[in-house]
Amino acid sequence: MKISMIGTGYVGLATGVGFAVKGNDVTCVDIDQRKVEQINSGVSPIYEPLLEDYLKKALKEKKLAATTDFSGAVEKTEVSFISVGTPSREDGSIDLKYVESASRQIGEVLRRKREYHVVVVKSTVVPGTTESVVLKSIEKASGKKAGKDFGLCMNPEFLKEGKAIEDFLSPDRIVIGSLDKRSGDLVEKLYANFKTPVLMTDIRTAEMIKYASNAFLATKISFANEVGNICKKMGIDVYEVMKGVGLDKRISPHFLNAGAGYGGSCFPKDVEALIHRAKEIGYEPKLLEEVQDLNRRQKIIIVEQLEKKAGNLKGKTVCVLGLAFKPDSDDIREASSISIISELLRRGAKVKAYDPKATESMRKLFPDIEYAKSAQDALSGSDACLVVTEWGEFKRLTDSDFSKMKRKIILEGRRILDRSRVKNFDGLCWRTLNSISSVFTKRNKRKMKA
Numbered sequence: 001m002k003i004s005m006i007g008t009g010y011v012g013l014a015t016g017v018g019f020a021v022k023g024n025d026v027t028c029v030d031i032d033q034r035k036v037e038q039i040n041s042g043v044s045p046i047y048e049p050l051l052e053d054y055l056k057k058a059l060k061e062k063k064l065a066a067t068t069d070f071s072g073a074v075e076k077t078e079v080s081f082i083s084v085g086t087p088s089r090e091d092g093s094i095d096l097k098y099v100e101s102a103s104r105q106i107g108e109v110l111r112r113k114r115e116y117h118v119v120v121v122k123s124t125v126v127p128g129t130t131e132s133v134v135l136k137s138i139e140k141a142s143g144k145k146a147g148k149d150f151g152l153c154m155n156p157e158f159l160k161e162g163k164a165i166e167d168f169l170s171p172d173r174i175v176i177g178s179l180d181k182r183s184g185d186l187v188e189k190l191y192a193n194f195k196t197p198v199l200m201t202d203i204r205t206a207e208m209i210k211y212a213s214n215a216f217l218a219t220k221i222s223f224a225n226e227v228g229n230i231c232k233k234m235g236i237d238v239y240e241v242m243k244g245v246g247l248d249k250r251i252s253p254h255f256l257n258a259g260a261g262y263g264g265s266c267f268p269k270d271v272e273a274l275i276h277r278a279k280e281i282g283y284e285p286k287l288l289e290e291v292q293d294l295n296r297r298q299k300i301i302i303v304e305q306l307e308k309k310a311g312n313l314k315g316k317t318v319c320v321l322g323l324a325f326k327p328d329s330d331d332i333r334e335a336s337s338i339s340i341i342s343e344l345l346r347r348g349a350k351v352k353a354y355d356p357k358a359t360e361s362m363r364k365l366f367p368d369i370e371y372a373k374s375a376q377d378a379l380s381g382s383d384a385c386l387v388v389t390e391w392g393e394f395k396r397l398t399d400s401d402f403s404k405m406k407r408k409i410i411l412e413g414r415r416i417l418d419r420s421r422v423k424n425f426d427g428l429c430w431r432t433l434n435s436i437s438s439v440f441t442k443r444n445k446r447k448m449k450a
């Protein structure tokens with residue numbers, strides 16, 4: 001099928017490359033000329049494992065090309081995916097300016113296009129948006145009727161950054177919300193060779209499935225953090241606790257990792273947008289508000305705990321290991337590191353940061369802190385260390401790397417350090433120093449293997 005992806009960011013590019021790998025002809029459209037040039041020369045504008053290899057393959061097989069020519073792309077394709085950003089406004093509500101503008105532009109092309117065309121919203125939008133904003137904008141600009149002259153679907157994306165290609169090619173489920181049968185059938189055909197359950201719904205249900213999924217995952221993390229904070233005070237290892245909890249099939253072991261809070265371009269803004277929308281329609285979403293509050297608090301608790309260990313932070317050098325909101329990504333949108341660095345600076349600390357991929361993005365936000373070229377470099381001469389992102393390379397750090405610190409005060413926010421390589425560090429929501437439960441962990445591991 002001939003597909004145009006409108007908006008070639010994390011989702012648009014990964015999805016576009018994924019559809020190309022599946023044999024479709026994909027045109028990636030973006031307003032950012034530099035991004036378009038990078039994509040056409042086989043360079044991914046974002047760091048995402050496997051993405052660049054698959055991009056190169058798709059370009060070589062002439063299955064994908066990028067352009068700034070919006071009209072040309074929509075004109076020559078059968079389906080257009082809208083995958084532009086949906087950021088938060090200051091009040092937490094969803095900012096739909098990119099979605100509106102892309103819809104209007106599609107409508108202008110459809111005004112003169114004769115063939116049937118299907119528009120699919122892939123951006124995360126609050127329930128009701130596809131019909132009230134996208135449909136209306138396209139109808140107004142095209143003078144045509146949705147469900148008759150053009151098709152309309154909402155197909156939320158569930159990929160995780162850091163695993164975007166894998167997730168796109170093997171998703172847990174595909175949700176297709178459609179206005180009418182014809183457009184729903186066409187989008188379903190696009191996914192025909194995916195071995196994945198497909199759920200066909202109406203448009204508003206598909207929009208809500210995405211919000212409910214993200215809100216639930218955010219709730220799981222804040223729940224684990226809350227239990228972790230209690231465990232810490234009681235000298236219990238929350239990771240052992242959650243292992244026991246997660247073995248319950250009704251709960252599942254995923255997203256129960258307590259730590260320095262969630263970030264990224266989705267959970268914080270999507271939960272906030274759902275809260276805002278709920279209030280607009282007269283419902284007080286108390287649980288979701290608490291989930292967000294707990295998450296904000298978690299990023300301060302890590303600094304408070306560090307100050308308890310290291311004493312007044314004024315003038316002290318704190319090494320921050322990890323800046324990206326998650327490992328295997330260079331994305332720093334709403335990353336926990338941002339709140340943590342702000343809080344450290346507010347308390348007068350000097351910050352020395354290291355991240356394998358996200359340094360350049362962070363430099364734009366905090367130009368005046370020190371950036372190291374390696375974890376060892378960042379640790380050298382520091383008074384204390386916070387581990388903020390669970391990059392695999394931090395797992396390989398040893399006592400000899402930490403021995404270069406002025407004082408060896410380590411607070412782990414992600415449970416990534418290897419206890420057999422590093423001694424005497426503490427966890428944000430768990431006890432790590434000679435803990436009794438680690439003896440049990442070893443015994444349990446042996447038992448579970450047997």
Ligand SMILES: NC(=O)c1ccc[n+]([C@@H]2O[C@H](COP(=O)([O-])OP(=O)(O)OC[C@H]3O[C@@H](n4cnc5c(N)ncnc54)[C@H](O)[C@@H]3O)[C@@H](O)[C@H]2O)c1
Binds near residue numbers: 012029084101123
């Ligand atoms: N990032 C994720 O992990 C993820 C996962 C699932 C869903 N989503 C949702 O997908 C959507 C996109 O997210 P993202 O992270 O890819 O955003 P992004 O900001 O990385 O990318 C958006 C792209 O759209 C381009 N754009 C804006 N207006 C345009 C227009 N009129 N025409 C062409 N291009 C235009 C921008 O230049 C940018 O490159 C959001 O709604 C987000 O919530 C994101």
